[in-house]
Amino acid sequence: MFKVLSWHIKDNIGFLQLNNPPSNQMGSKFFEEFYWWRTEIVEKADIKAVIIYGNGRHFSSGAVIDDLIGIISRSYRQSNDIKKVSEFLNINSHVFYSLKELKIPVIAAVNGVCLGSAFELALCADYIICGEKAVLGLPETTFGLMPGCTGTLTLTKLTSKANAIEIILSGNTFNPEKALEYKLINKIVPSKKLLEIAVKTANSLSKSFCKELKLV
Amino acid sequence: MDKSKISFWERKGDIGIISLSNGKENYLIEPEFIDLADLKKWTNDDQLKGIIIKGSGRNFSAGASLNDLIRIAENENILSEKISAGKEILDFIEDLNIPVVASINGVCFGGGLEIALACHIRIASPSALFAFPENNLGLIPGLGGIYRLIQLLGHRDIYDLILSADMVNADYAKQIGLIDHISESKDSFVEALNKIMSLTHDRSPELIHYVMTAIHNAKKLNQSEALKIETELFCRLAIKVKKNQ
Numbered sequence: 414m415f416k417v418l419s420w421h422i423k424d425n426i427g428f429l430q431l432n433n434p435p436s437n438q439m440g441s442k443f444f445e446e447f448y449w450w451r452t453e454i455v456e457k458a459d460i461k462a463v464i465i466y467g468n469g470r471h472f473s474s475g476a477v478i479d480d481l482i483g484i485i486s487r488s489y490r491q492s493n494d495i496k497k498v499s500e501f502l503n504i505n506s507h508v509f510y511s512l513k514e515l516k517i518p519v520i521a522a523v524n525g526v527c528l529g530s531a532f533e534l535a536l537c538a539d540y541i542i543c544g545e546k547a548v549l550g551l552p553e554t555t556f557g558l559m560p561g562c563t564g565t566l567t568l569t570k571l572t573s574k575a576n577a578i579e580i581i582l583s584g585n586t587f588n589p590e591k592a593l594e595y596k597l598i599n600k601i602v603p604s605k606k607l608l609e610i611a612v613k614t615a616n617s618l619s620k621s622f623c624k625e626l627k628l629v
Numbered sequence: 630m631d632k633s634k635i636s637f638w639e640r641k642g643d644i645g646i647i648s649l650s651n652g653k654e655n656y657l658i659e660p661e662f663i664d665l666a667d668l669k670k671w672t673n674d675d676q677l678k679g680i681i682i683k684g685s686g687r688n689f690s691a692g693a694s695l696n697d698l699i700r701i702a703e704n705e706n707i708l709s710e711k712i713s714a715g716k717e718i719l720d721f722i723e724d725l726n727i728p729v730v731a732s733i734n735g736v737c738f739g740g741g742l743e744i745a746l747a748c749h750i751r752i753a754s755p756s757a758l759f760a761f762p763e764n765n766l767g768l769i770p771g772l773g774g775i776y777r778l779i780q781l782l783g784h785r786d787i788y789d790l791i792l793s794a795d796m797v798n799a800d801y802a803k804q805i806g807l808i809d810h811i812s813e814s815k816d817s818f819v820e821a822l823n824k825i826m827s828l829t830h831d832r833s834p835e836l837i838h839y840v841m842t843a844i845h846n847a848k849k850l851n852q853s854e855a856l857k858i859e860t861e862l863f864c865r866l867a868i869k870v871k872k873n874q
Contacts, residue, residue, distance in 0.1 A: 485864050486871040495868075499861040506856040554832060557870045559840050561863025566855050569847035573781065575750040575809040577847075578728055581840050582828040 418446045419468070420454065426615050427460040430468050431531070437473035439530050440480055444505050451508050455515065462615035462622075463515070465538060466522040466608060472547070475529025478556060502561070509563045512537045513627045518618040522611035523547045524604055528586065533560055536567040536597065539627055540618060542611055543589035544604030549597070550586035570628065572596050633667035634658075637685070643678040643834075644825055645671060649741070654691035655684040657740045659701060660715025660772060662690075668718065672725060678829040678837055680725065681821050682748055683732040684741075689757070692739025695766065715740070715772045719747035723777075726841040728828060732821035733757045733808070743774035746781065751808040752824060753799045754817040759807060760796040780848075782806055836866060 417433040417440070429450065431437040455463065467473050488498045512519045521538035526548045533551070535541050543549070551560045551568070559565070560581060569577045572595045580587075580595070592598040602610045631638040635651040635658060649655040649662060672680070684690050702708050722729055722744075731748035738760050745751055753759075761770050769775060769791065778787050786805045789795045802808045812820040829837055839862040846855040 482867040482871045485867040489864070489868050495861060495864055499857070499864040502864060503857055503860040506860055507853075510852065510856060554836060554840065557833070557836065557873075558866045559836065559843065559859075559863055561860055561867075563856060563859070565840070565843035565859050566847045566852060569844050573806065573809070574844060574848070577844050578749055578841070579824075579828065581844070582728065582832060582837065 415446050415450075417443045418450060420450060422458060422460055424612075425459065425461045426612060427455060427458055427463045429455075429463060429465045431466070431473045432468045433473075434469045436471050436526065437467045437469070437531075438477050439473060439475060440477045441484065444508075448504065448508050451511060460517060461619035462517050463512075463519045464522055464608070464611045464615055465519065465534070466611065467524060467527075469525075471525030472521075472523045472527035472535065473531035474526050475531045476562075478529075478558070482558075506561075506563050509534055509537045510566075513539075516622075516624050518615065518622045518626075520611050520615055520618070522607050523549070523598075524607050528552055529560070530562050533562045533564040533567070536571065537563055540600075540614060541592075541598040542600045542602055542607065542614060543592065543598050544607045545589060545601055546604055547589050547592075548586050549589070549592050550584070551581055552584040552586065554582055555584035568597070631667070631671065633664045634662055636663040638667070638671050641822070643676060643829065644822070645674075645677055645680045647680060647682045648685045649683070649690050649744075650685035653686060654688050654736065655686070655741070656691055656694040656697065658694075658697050660693075660711050660740060661718060662715075662740075662744065663718060665714070665718050665721060668721065672727075675834055677727060678832070678834055679727050679825040680722075680729045681732050681818070681825060682722075682729065682744060683818055683821070684734065688735030689731070689733045689737040689745065690741025691736045692741045692743075692762070698766075712771050719743060719772050723747045723749075724845060726838040726845070727834075728825060728837070728841065730821045730825050732817045734815075734817055738762055739770065740772060743770055743772040743777075745808075746774055746777040750810075750824065752810040752812055752817045752821045753802065753808045754812050754815055755799050756815070757799045757802070757808075757817070758796055759790075759798075759802050760794060761791050762794050764792055764794040778807075835869075839866060 419430040419432045519538040520540045521535035524544040589601040637648040639646045729748045730750045731745040733753040799811045843859045
């Protein structure tokens with residue numbers, strides 16, 4: 414079934430683990446499996462909340478950039494049509510953003526690095542809890558790219574335009590304190606207690622959760 | 630250096646600098662503090678990566694002077710035309726696809742504050758002062774300032790600023806989110822320039838345009854449309870990166 418994700422349910426909470434250690438990089442396999450999980454699995458599961466987290470010390474270092482630009486360039490050489498190329502890639506954005514269509518709360522539990530597409534995924538969750546040593550950011554512009562998987566949208570909705578511009582154009586990483594100040598995350602906890610607190614949060618949020626609480 | 634109405638234009642490398650210049654307080658004689666055609670001409674430049682708007686001397690701008698306002702208001706049609714033209718200028722600035730930083734020293738009142746609010750990032754000196762004195766004259770901010778303020782602060786903090794015409798200092802302005810940074814030095818310009826340089830100097834004009842477009846779209850378009858364009862811009866950059874490898 415899954416190779417770079419793992420999925421289990423405990424006490425009616427679904428745990429989606431990014432499972433490609435050491436840094437849980439997101440290659441094309443990840444995007445395939447995440448699509449499968451979102452469209453075929455999560456809505457059929459008898460759960461009251463979802464927790465997304467990384468295997469080991471890190472949430473995820475984000476997409477495998479070279480793979481991604483390779484795929485895009487090949488596809489562009491074949492079709493010579495940028496709209497077709499991006500239509501295909503746009504599926505990933507819609508699947509990420511569609512976490513907001515779930516009727517249950519989605520919690521991102523973030524330890525270690527959470528960069529690029531991984532941070533974009535976390536920003537699509539309803540609630541972000543960070544371990545105190547987490548490193549967050551959208552570094553795409555430092556390699557001549559930009560966030561391409563919902564980041565420009567979610568960031569601008571959550572924080573001010575000024576912050577969004579500075580975060581994206583500088584590409585600088587930042588710590589959870591700064592993220593809290595930007596209103597991008599909800600809570601900072603000791604790294605060792607991250608999952609325990611995520612479960613508590615899942616329990617308390619799911620008690621009175623309604624779809625209208627999702628920020629769209 | 631070029632001049633248009635009360636504004637001067639100057640290039641510092643890839644950055645354009647607009648200085649409001651009219652006496653000590655840089656009063657806006659009319660809402661058109663710059664001629665839109667000139668502004669369009671100056672900014673129609675593929676190599677331009679950012680803009681700073683500042684006041685000449687010690688103040689940003691004290692806004693409209695009462696005398697000028699009364700003079701313009703004598704003819705209702707002219708007043709409404711001038712306000713529309715002023716709005717159009719500020720909308721143009723806000724929609725620019727390069728970052729625009731307001732460097733604010735001293736007073737930043739009324740129309741001056743409305744100009745600052747149309748900028749993307751606001752950096753103020755520690756002694757800067759902000760107010761909408763309009764209500765003292767039985768007026769409200771007329772150049773889109775109320776709308777921008779609600780977008781920026783939500784409804785909670787705007788009543789004091791607009792209805793009671795309270796004057797606030799830089800610390801309070803930072804606290805409520807009216808400004809983004811307070812400079813360490815007395816003159817905010819150095820930090821405004823550093824900020825815009827640090828955001829743009831290693832980035833291509835194209836990349837800057839794409840990022841700004843995507844961020845503007847997040848406020849303007851529905852999510853599906855915004856995401857579609859974001860992915861497309863990303864793909865364009867990816868193809869370019871691959872070519873340069």
